[in-house]
Amino acid sequence: MPLLELQNLKKYFATQKAVDDISLSIEPGSIFGLLGPNGAGKTTLIRMITGIFYPDEGQIIFDGKKFDPVNDIGRIGYMPEERGLYKKMKIGEQTLYLAQLKGLTRSDATKKIKEWFIRFEMESWWNKKVEDLSKGMQQKLQFVTTVLHEPKLIILDEPFSGLDPVNSNLIKEEIYKLAQSGTTVIFSTHRMEQVEEICSQIVLVNKGQKILDGTVKEVKQNFKENLFSIGVNQLPGSLNGNSPFEVVGNKEQAFVVRIKAGSKPNDVLQYLLQQGSEIHSFNEILPSLNDIFIKLVEGTPTARQFQQVNN
Amino acid sequence: MNKILLIIKREYLTKVRKKTFIISTLLFPLLYLGLIFGIGYLGEKSKKNLTVAVVDSSGYFDAGRIARANGKDSSSVLVLTNMKVDSLKENLGATSFDAFVVIPAIDDWKNGLRNIPLQADKTLGMETAMPVQSKLNNIWGEIKNEKLGISDSTINQLESSQVTIKPVNINDENADSKIAGTIGYVAGFLIYFILLIYGSQVMMGVMEEKTNRIAEVIVSSVKPFQLMLGKILGIGLVALTQFFLWIAFIFIVYNVTKASGAGDSVSGMVGGVQKVFSSINVPLVLFCFVFYFLGGFFFYSSLYAAIGSAVNEDMREAQSLSFPVTMLVIFSIALMSMAMNDPTGPIAVWGSIIPFSSPIVMMARIPYGVPGTVPWWHLGLSMALLIAGFVFTTWFAGKIYRTGILMYGKKPTWKELIKWAFRKN
Known part of the structure; x- marks a missing residue:
């Protein structure tokens, strides 16, 4: 049973169809990538899942039941892209306050905060103010406040922006650990290499609509262009018309070839062996998510245009 | 409900522990006394x-x-x-x-x-x-x-035999219009200051939460309305605390001076205070003060909260949008000074019944005597309308706040704000 299911969700603003009929479902314990260019409707979608906005149409099913913001938001942790903390408030008090707002008791919250602060080497921060922290330190603190109440669903909007590689890794490890212990993570970003590394499933939205949905593997398979990298000492001098591939490039002692429609990789190998070539390597080249993203989003206007919405 | 309490507690504790609160609580009475005596002293000195x-x-x-x-x-x-x-x-x-x-x-x-x-x-x-x-x-x-x-004796007779008048209210023999006027004036002005100072504190607080982007984190835990209400109640409690500290301050000063005993000026002052106590209904005035102070505060601060939620970090935007609201407060003070001259005239009566001006104008009338100058039905109607008024402004502000707190970009106009308030979810 999926932890979160969106059914035909719609949210129209006066000049934009921010979310226009999006459905998706997320399995528990998965790390789910929500991708899309700026202004695609990701934030609006997230705000509906966190109970900040009500959808105009459609349904949100959370943990098997219709989503009830008042009771369910205690089981969701949300870290918005624009980080927000009280600048002048002491860090310990602030974390305690935010945890209590999520429904934790004071003693429970204190205990958990101490654990996390030790884990993230933040013990000395308790009586400091947020304005004393660097941007990266604030980021770590924000992450702690997001996951402290052990939510079933964590929504992270660009969680690594502003973090150095060491702290990025620290948070990445925590995200993996949370997923392993059954927490579902929605991860919204434009940084495709991180998505490839972390996410098991992705959805790409553009102009308020879902244009891609699947596991990273599936998506890559769907968008592959039958490209292979062949390492050979020498390609046959001239390719005759019935060769099963064409050469599209060559780099570092390897040739990039596209297999013609109707042929299989084995046909290529067979052909090369018959021609007496010596093969060192033979790899399929799958497109990167970055390429797929650009390919799908390219051609649509980079900034969303305002339009009249009749509702 | 529990979450609102948390918000109130945070709001209250952060404000009360601030140095500015402690300083302003101590300094305001000193400044006030300094102003009164200073003006008298300077006036005396400049006379040649x-x-x-x-x-x-x-x-x-x-x-x-x-x-x-x-x-x-x-x-x-x-x-x-x-x-x-x-x-x-x-x-x-x-x-x-x-x-x-x-x-x-x-x-x-x-x-x-x-x-x-x-x-x-x-x-x-x-x-x-x-x-x-x-x-x-x-x-x-x-x-x-x-x-x-x-002759000299005729002159003495001419001078000593005169007609003077003294206003007496047949419903309230004790009322002393001079004392009542002073109390009313001070109470009205105090409410005026509290509305402006604490109203703008609410506005700044909301702006801070919005520009810090903490609002988005918090509204994923509580409803926007709860956040707004918590802020208003918390700051209202801060204002009330300050007020009671001042009352305590006056009480202590009074008792210390009284205990310090002899001296014409001391006994004169003690006598003056006793005269005040005997000529006005102190518990009623105090109760009404707290009521009108809270009612007025809720009425205005929710509007200020709505404005704070609608603007960005730019103070000038906030000022231009809050101008009409501030004008209402200032207009009320103008009504009050008219009402002071004629506490039973139509301006005084209507000014003390209509919610936006009633907190200030009614407070100026009440010391003249209830039910002598202010009939019970005036007071009752005024209180009921004020409650209805702040329930309405809070509802109205809540609707604007919900949209405004997450909206970044261009400053909306009042027309747009009203549109936000009346559209469906």
Whole structure:
């Protein structure tokens, strides 16, 4: 049973169809990538899942039941892209306050905060103010406040922006650990290499609509262009018309070839062996998510245009 | 509900622990007293007692009469002189005189003396010059009495037998309109200050949460309305705390002075305070003050919260959008001063019933007496309307707040704000 299911969700603003009929479902314990260019409707979608906005149409099913913001938001942790903390408030008090707002008791919250602060080497921060922290330190603190109440669903909007590689890794490890212990993570970003590394499933939205949905593997398979990298000492001098591939490039002692429609990789190998070539390597080249993203989003206007919405 | 309490607690504790709260709580009474005494002191100091040379050509203003007049009051000193007018004019700076008057020869005393120049080497204000006129009149009065043959005993009878009036309210024999007026004035102004100062604190607090982007984190835990209400209630409690600290301060000062015992000024002050207590209904005034203070605060601060949620970090945007609301508060103070002159007139009655001005205007009327000046139904209607008023503004503000707190970009107009308030979810 999926932890979160969106059914035909719609949210129209006066000049934009921010979310226009999006459905998706997320399995528990998965790390789910929500991708899309700026202004695609990701934030609006997230705000509906966190109970900040009500959808105009459609349904949100959370943990098997219709989503009830008042009771369910205690089981969701949300870290918005624009980080927000009280600048002048002491860090310990602030974390305690935010945890209590999520429904934790004071003693429970204190205990958990101490654990996390030790884990993230933040013990000395308790009586400091947020304005004393660097941007990266604030980021770590924000992450702690997001996951402290052990939510079933964590929504992270660009969680690594502003973090150095060491702290990025620290948070990445925590995200993996949370997923392993059954927490579902929605991860919204434009940084495709991180998505490839972390996410098991992705959805790409553009102009308020879902244009891609699947596991990273599936998506890559769907968008592959039958490209292979062949390492050979020498390609046959001239390719005759019935060769099963064409050469599209060559780099570092390897040739990039596209297999013609109707042929299989084995046909290529067979052909090369018959021609007496010596093969060192033979790899399929799958497109990167970055390429797929650009390919799908390219051609649509980079900034969303305002339009009249009749509702 | 529990979450609102958390928000109130945070709001209250952060504000009360701030240095500015402690300083303003201590400083305000001192500044207030300083202002009152300082103005009196400066006024006293800037008043100058003139020494005026009198050049008499009439023969009436002789040394004896001038000496008697100087003996009666000391607000100016007249000195009879033989100096010539020309030399006085030239050498006035070198003499000990501030100014001089020349009394012309008098043909007929019945015509009096009109427009006698009081000549000085600088421009004299009316307030400084008037004592000289009244002193000359004093002397002139003596001359008239002699001419008319009126004896001293007749003069005494004339002066001591007079008609004076004292306003008495038949419903409330104890009411002293002077004391009531002062109390009402102070109470009205106090509410005025609290509305403006704490109202803008609510606005700044909301703006801070919005520009810090903490609002988005918090509204994923609580409803926007709860966040807004928590902020308003928390800051309202801070204002109430400050008010009670001041009351306690006055109480302590009063008791300490009373205990310090003798001295005319002390017993005079103690007597004055006792007179206040006997002439007004203190518990009722205090209760009404807290009620109107809270009612007015909720009424206005929710509007300020809505404005804070609608603007970005730019203070000028906030100022221009809050201008109409601030104008309402200032307009109420103008209504109050009109109501003070006529506490039962139509301006006073309507001003104290309509919610936006009632917190200030009603507070100015109540010390005059309930039900003497303010009938019970006025008070009841005014309170009911104020409650209805702040329930409405809070609802209205909540709708704007919900949209505004997550909206970044262009500053909306009031027209757009009203649209936000009345559209469906």
